[in-house]
Amino acid sequence: MTRAATSLASQPLIRSRPGISAIGARAFLLDAPGAFDLAAQRRIWALTQTVRQWPDVIETLPGMTNLLAIFKAVPEDPDGVISRLLEAWERAESIDIKGRTIDIPVHYGGAHATDLAALCKLSGLSDREVVRLHHQGTYTVFALGSAPGFGYLHGLDPRIHMPRKTVPSLRMEKGCVTIGGMQTGVAVLTGPNGWNSIGFADLPMFDPAAAVPALMAPGDIVRFLPERIEL
Amino acid sequence: MIEIVDTGPLNTIQDLGRLGYRDIGVTVSGAMDPLALRIANLLVGNDAAAAAVELQTFPVRIRFQEKTAFAVTGGGTATLDGETLPPWWMQTADAGQILDVGPSKTSARAYLAIGGGIDVAPVMGSRSTSLRGAFGGNDGRALRKGDVLRLGSPAAGLRPAGGFGVVPPLRELASLFPVADNGALLIRALPAGEHDLFGPDAERFWNEDWKISPQSDRTGYRLSGQALRLTVPVEMRSHGIVAGVVQVPPGGEPIVQMSDANTAGGYPKIAGIVEADLWRLGQVRIGARLRFVRASHAEARMLDGAIAAYVNDVETTAGQVGRALTAMAGR
Numbered sequence: 204m205t206r207a208a209t210s211l212a213s214q215p216l217i218r219s220r221p222g223i224s225a226i227g228a229r230a231f232l233l234d235a236p237g238a239f240d241l242a243a244q245r246r247i248w249a250l251t252q253t254v255r256q257w258p259d260v261i262e263t264l265p266g267m268t269n270l271l272a273i274f275k276a277v278p279e280d281p282d283g284v285i286s287r288l289l290e291a292w293e294r295a296e297s298i299d300i301k302g303r304t305i306d307i308p309v310h311y312g313g314a315h316a317t318d319l320a321a322l323c324k325l326s327g328l329s330d331r332e333v334v335r336l337h338h339q340g341t342y343t344v345f346a347l348g349s350a351p352g353f354g355y356l357h358g359l360d361p362r363i364h365m366p367r368k369t370v371p372s373l374r375m376e377k378g379c380v381t382i383g384g385m386q387t388g389v390a391v392l393t394g395p396n397g398w399n400s401i402g403f404a405d406l407p408m409f410d411p412a413a414a415v416p417a418l419m420a421p422g423d424i425v426r427f428l429p430e431r432i433e434l
Numbered sequence: 435m436i437e438i439v440d441t442g443p444l445n446t447i448q449d450l451g452r453l454g455y456r457d458i459g460v461t462v463s464g465a466m467d468p469l470a471l472r473i474a475n476l477l478v479g480n481d482a483a484a485a486a487v488e489l490q491t492f493p494v495r496i497r498f499q500e501k502t503a504f505a506v507t508g509g510g511t512a513t514l515d516g517e518t519l520p521p522w523w524m525q526t527a528d529a530g531q532i533l534d535v536g537p538s539k540t541s542a543r544a545y546l547a548i549g550g551g552i553d554v555a556p557v558m559g560s561r562s563t564s565l566r567g568a569f570g571g572n573d574g575r576a577l578r579k580g581d582v583l584r585l586g587s588p589a590a591g592l593r594p595a596g597g598f599g600v601v602p603p604l605r606e607l608a609s610l611f612p613v614a615d616n617g618a619l620l621i622r623a624l625p626a627g628e629h630d631l632f633g634p635d636a637e638r639f640w641n642e643d644w645k646i647s648p649q650s651d652r653t654g655y656r657l658s659g660q661a662l663r664l665t666v667p668v669e670m671r672s673h674g675i676v677a678g679v680v681q682v683p684p685g686g687e688p689i690v691q692m693s694d695a696n697t698a699g700g701y702p703k704i705a706g707i708v709e710a711d712l713w714r715l716g717q718v719r720i721g722a723r724l725r726f727v728r729a730s731h732a733e734a735r736m737l738d739g740a741i742a743a744y745v746n747d748v749e750t751t752a753g754q755v756g757r758a759l760t761a762m763a764g765r
Binding site: 278349 | 453454455456457458459460461557558566567569570623624625626627671672673674675676678679684696697698699703706707708709729731734735738
């Protein structure tokens with residue numbers, strides 16, 4: 204699936220319709236049909252650019268192949284909103300955001316890599332191999348969310364996918380380099396966290412006082428540089 | 435300035451929230467009962483969205499260091515130098531006077547607005563405290579004994595010497611905010627994305643009472659009751675959420691996300707509470723019961739309209755009182 208994601212041509216030509224549901228009376232969630240891949244996400248970015256221009260929309264939150272549109276007021280014609288979203292999705296051309304490339308130095312292994320051993324066991328790979336697969340990947344920021352400046356990164360090698368924990372770690376440090384299912388990311392807050400930590404990064408991801416508070420933006424490319432490997 | 439002489443934990447500076455930054459993962463925060471915050475502000479002549487103090491643990495004691503108008507709304511019982519104030523009331527305090535606020539039996543949170551608003555630096559357009567993000571409000575933290583808060587410039591216009599108040603919204607709009615015969619709060623919601631995947635349990639969600647568990651705070655409320663199960667497992671992708679979403683984690687007991695909720699989530703969601711009922715939820719106490727009532731967009735609009743009319747009424751009246759007193763003083 205990850206490989207297919209890099210090529211738009213590999214997407215099936217027949218589009219099934221996206222799902223649209225309500226969260227309360229003022230927010231509508233559009234889920235893209237099909238795979239969790241870059242092609243779907245590019246259309247979500249295009250859709251976001253369209254919908255954020257609508258005069259009755261106050262906020263747009265792109266997620267992982269989905270978009271939450273929050274309206275200024277409860278719409279008078281909710282069915283009309285659903286039709287507009289479906290139309291906008293049908294018209295949304297895939298866009299390729301020219302993002303920045305962000306290099307994140309990582310200290311793999313060591314005290315912060317609390318879940319590296321479990322990932323080795325799950326994957327059947329050595330710790331060296333897990334770390335190599337992680338830092339050799341090239342990742343795309345799909346969306347920001349959950350915590351301030353947290354980027355959901357797509358492009359993780361399927362061999363090191365690892366489900367989120369059913370019981371989260373109670374206190375994971377800000378800066379832990381983590382894997383959650385088929386995604387990876389860098390923890391931005393110290394606290395409970397259900398993702399699996401394999402290393403640590405010092406680079407600050409968020410500054411509330413800055414004009415642009417978040418380091419990452421959707422469409423950016425992220426590379427992890429193995430600054431130190433401690434196994 | 436006002437001085438926090440004594441306070442419980444987790445009392446914070448809040449306004450109507452940090453809007454417009456959810457797409458970079460920034461929690462909205464803001465008052466759990468935004469209606470009470472707006473009314474408190476209007477009573478002292480502030481913009482309805484000014485920063486005020488949200489009180490959720492008591493007792494709280496505050497010393498006024500200058501003469502200023504103040505109002506206490508929401509839950510909480512207030513006394514000024516030992517004299518009891520009516521609920522939802524504004525008054526003018528002299529320098530040195532002491533305001534005590536204690537808990538209310540029925541509501542969880544009180545709001546203290548001061549003429550001119552609480553003057554802390556806005557962060558990303560809001561003065562709300564984000565405890566988890568450690569920014570906003572007073573250094574990104576809860577208020578502590580000894581804190582001294584600066585005030586903004588109050589609006590011109592006189593206020594009645596004996597103070598004045600408003601009819602609380604639950605009384606004024608009683609017919610629109612019903613309670614079940616057994617005392618359970620009736621909370622209106624719309625079915626959300628995974629509602630139908632709960633099969634017969636979806637009906638139970640609407641028909642049974644849920645209890646607010648002790649694991650409830652500004653981030654979210656965990657509800658106790660008979661667990662809800664999906665009929666088939668579902669693989670969810672992280673998506674944006676808003677306050678009021680009712681999610682069902684694997685344990686089966688629903689969670690209602692509140693003001694300090696994350697901006698994204700991935701648990702199956704069974705319903706989304708209409709915004710017009712969120713302020714009531716912000717006032718429920720641990721152990722209270724609630725029942726969900728299926729609502730429509732049209733009902734949500736009607737409720738929003740009724741709340742807007744109530745707020746507008748308070749704003750007009752407060753303005754008229756101020757203007758009338760100023761005119762009489764100038765005669």
